[in-house]
Amino acid sequence: MPTRVTVASNTKQSQKAPLLIPSSTSFDPNPSSSCYSLVIKTAQSKLRLKKASRIFVHGGRELTTQKDWEDVLKDDVVLLVSTGEGYVGSRTEDDPSKPGQGGQHADANPDCSIELLADNAFVDTLSITQLETTARALPGIVHAVGQPDLHPGTKFPIGAVFVSKGWLHPPLIGGDIGCGMAWYKTRLSRSQVEGDKGRKIAEKLRGLEGAWRRQEDREVWLGDEEGKGSCSAGEQWDASLGTVGAGNHFAELQVVEESSMGNPTSGREDAQHELYEDEVVLLVHSGSRGYGSHILKAFTKEGGHDSIRDDDSTAKEYLDAHDRACAWASGNRDLIALRFLACLEPGSWDLGLNSGIPLGSSLSADHIRQARRDVQSRRVVDIWHNNVEITTWPPAQSAYEGWLLPSDSATLPDSSTQKANNGDQPHSDTAALPALTAQKFNISDELPLEKFYIHRKGAAPTHNPSSSKPLTILPLPGSRATPTLILHPTFTPHNTYGQTNALSLAHGAGRALSRAKAATYVAEKYAGKANDLLRGDFVKADKRGNKIAGGKGGEGRDVHGGCWVVCEDKQLVWEEAPEAYKDVWDVGEDLVAKGCCESWGWCRGRVSYKVRKE
Numbered sequence: 011m012p013t014r015v016t017v018a019s020n021t022k023q024s025q026k027a028p029l030l031i032p033s034s035t036s037f038d039p040n041p042s043s044s045c046y047s048l049v050i051k052t053a054q055s056k057l058r059l060k061k062a063s064r065i066f067v068h069g070g071r072e073l074t075t076q077k078d079w080e081d082v083l084k085d086d087v088v089l090l091v092s093t094g095e096g097y098v099g100s101r102t103e104d105d106p107s108k109p110g111q112g113g114q115h116a117d118a119n120p121d122c123s124i125e126l127l128a129d130n131a132f133v134d135t136l137s138i139t140q141l142e143t144t145a146r147a148l149p150g151i152v153h154a155v156g157q158p159d160l161h162p163g164t165k166f167p168i169g170a171v172f173v174s175k176g177w178l179h180p181p182l183i184g185g186d187i188g189c190g191m192a193w194y195k196t197r198l199s200r201s202q203v204e205g206d207k208g209r210k211i212a213e214k215l216r217g218l219e220g221a222w223r224r225q226e227d228r229e230v231w232l233g234d235e236e237g238k239g240s241c242s243a244g245e246q247w248d249a250s251l252g253t254v255g256a257g258n259h260f261a262e263l264q265v266v267e268e269s270s271m272g273n274p275t276s277g278r279e280d281a282q283h284e285l286y287e288d289e290v291v292l293l294v295h296s297g298s299r300g301y302g303s304h305i306l307k308a309f310t311k312e313g314g315h316d317s318i319r320d321d322d323s324t325a326k327e328y329l330d331a332h333d334r335a336c337a338w339a340s341g342n343r344d345l346i347a348l349r350f351l352a353c354l355e356p357g358s359w360d361l362g363l364n365s366g367i368p369l370g371s372s373l374s375a376d377h378i379r380q381a382r383r384d385v386q387s388r389r390v391v392d393i394w395h396n397n398v399e400i401t402t403w404p405p406a407q408s409a410y411e412g413w414l415l416p417s418d419s420a421t422l423p424d425s426s427t428q429k430a431n432n433g434d435q436p437h438s439d440t441a442a443l444p445a446l447t448a449q450k451f452n453i454s455d456e457l458p459l460e461k462f463y464i465h466r467k468g469a470a471p472t473h474n475p476s477s478s479k480p481l482t483i484l485p486l487p488g489s490r491a492t493p494t495l496i497l498h499p500t501f502t503p504h505n506t507y508g509q510t511n512a513l514s515l516a517h518g519a520g521r522a523l524s525r526a527k528a529a530t531y532v533a534e535k536y537a538g539k540a541n542d543l544l545r546g547d548f549v550k551a552d553k554r555g556n557k558i559a560g561g562k563g564g565e566g567r568d569v570h571g572g573c574w575v576v577c578e579d580k581q582l583v584w585e586e587a588p589e590a591y592k593d594v595w596d597v598g599e600d601l602v603a604k605g606c607c608e609s610w611g612w613c614r615g616r617v618s619y620k621v622r623k624e
């Protein structure tokens with residue numbers, strides 16, 4: 011019987027061709043009638059790899075000897091042909107915790123389904139290779155999704171989702187466990203943040219970098235309502251609670267420019283979880299600061315595990331630590347919001363200011379808990395985009411039947427019958443869930459009990475993981491000077507009720523340029539103008555709300571539409587420039603076209619806070 015294999019390009023693994031290798035073909039690579047020669051010829055003729063010379067299998071093993079071919083050649087194996095370059099993808103061959111044949115983990119699933127949700131959005135081929143190799147090489151992956159914001163990471167792609175069975179993969183979640191985004195309503199009006207007012211507000215954003223209050227107070231902030239448990243990580247890590255952090259974390263004041271959610275006076279009971287035109291909101295993007303990477307280190311290489319079998323006791327330990335970091339990150343976003351609100355709405359949030367209520371004064375735990383409740387009463391939605399979620403799989407159609415179909419979008423459901431959100435936990439957004447669906451939605455009755463794990467490596471969930479109920483809206487941020495779209499997740503036959511997109515959406519526009527490339531390109535383009543790039547009047551909004559950079563010859567062309575940026579780290583000014591990111595409208599359109607969501611409006615950033623050196 012001939013052996014049925016796939017010959018694929020090592021650098022572009024989606025480029026492939028089937029090949030039948032006759033049983034008489036020699037495993038010894040030297041003769042011209044060898045398996046090696048046949049595969050090389052196929053790569054040359056079918057994949058146009060004229061200089062084809064080396065062959066690998068997933069996991070990185072190179073086929074150079076007769077023994078390699080004997081070990082590896084079997085039906086359905088994928089042979090990756092290189093034109094001299096090394097293996098592209100994650101290597102498993104050197105890792106003793108990953109037994110298997112031919113460098114492939116025994117539980118790897120080379121046939122796992124892989125969806126790429128990008129048609130319009132630019133996607134770097136390296137990220138597609140990373141997506142495919144990760145999906146096929148890591149044990150237990152059953153479905154992988156490249157969101158339209160997919161872009162290359164150090165080893166794994168960002169903007170990706172991996173659903174697994176039997177295995178947990180802490181490195182996929184990465185160090186910023188629980189990173190995510192939360193929107194909060196403010197009482198500011200559009201006119202208070204537009205134009206030069208934005209600059210004045212940016213000036214007011216001070217006292218946001220240092221530690222917040224005392225460790226006892228932070229522990230209460232991170233505690234439960236009864237004061238019985240707390241996700242405090244200890245003083246070392248809690249000291250950074252309430253700070254935005256470096257990289258592309260930010261807290262941004264935005265104006266809702268367009269919304270299809272009516273207006274607050276239309277009597278909606280659950281207006282907290284919807285956004286209306288002209289509202290001014292605060293979008294907070296931050297995670298678990300140093301705490302998450304401390305956890306990752308403890309559970310990876312030095313700790314002896316990269317991927318963990320879910321029946322291993324370490325799996326529970328990791329999940330417990332992960333859940334704490336997620337709760338910590340959520341508490342962090344709430345505290346950042348409190349501190350910002352204290353600057354923005356003076357008088358009401360004194361606990362947010364380190365100078366507001368003297369540290370020594372007796373402050374009851376109730377006072378702190380009340381402040382957290384008050385912040386949560388402003389919270390529209392809070393999501394984690396770096397996390398692992400336990401789920402049943404695939405999503406049951408019946409669970410989402412009756413949920414908004416695209417054609418229903420004009421008529422939003424009456425929320426008067428919906429459960430009020432007391433804001434006591436993240437993701438508790440059920441606002442526009444139709445009463446009909448709310449009654450029908452009983453996930454535990456419908457789904458098999460097998461456990462799967464959704465690993466989100468920079469991807470937003472479509473639902474609240476605690477209740478499994480769909481989220482009403484969630485943010486799709488572009489960059490510090492481009493819009494944030496308001497997405498409404500959908501579950502229809504078009505996206506197989508959330509299976510296609512692995513119950514997830516893009517978490518941002520995603521990088522078009524690596525940090526290194528952006529630093530060189532943007533720094534050159536705006537040489538000597540780092541400070542101008544932070545001015546709201548240096549960039550101009552086009553009709554879709556995207557800003558056209560002032561740049562050479564266009565300096566200071568515009569006054570309206572700009573976002574004032576606080577970023578006292580020059581390197582970040584370059585690395586985080588809007589030019590470094592994909593077009594957020596392309597990303598949104600791809601998700602809509604794939605039936606994964608509807609776009610319900612957009613917000614324009616007016617003041618974006620990254621970092622101050624104080």
Ligand SMILES: Nc1nc2c(ncn2[C@@H]2O[C@H](COP(=O)(O)O)[C@@H](O)[C@H]2O)c(=O)[nH]1
Nearest residue numbers: 258260468487488489490517518519520618
């Ligand atoms: N509205 C803003 N969006 C921004 C800003 N900086 C980055 N971004 C977007 O957020 C995501 C976050 O990605 P992550 O992988 O770091 O979690 C990123 O893809 C950008 O699209 C900003 O200042 N304002």
Ligand SMILES: [Mn+2]
Nearest residue numbers: 189190295395
């Ligand atoms: Mn993030």
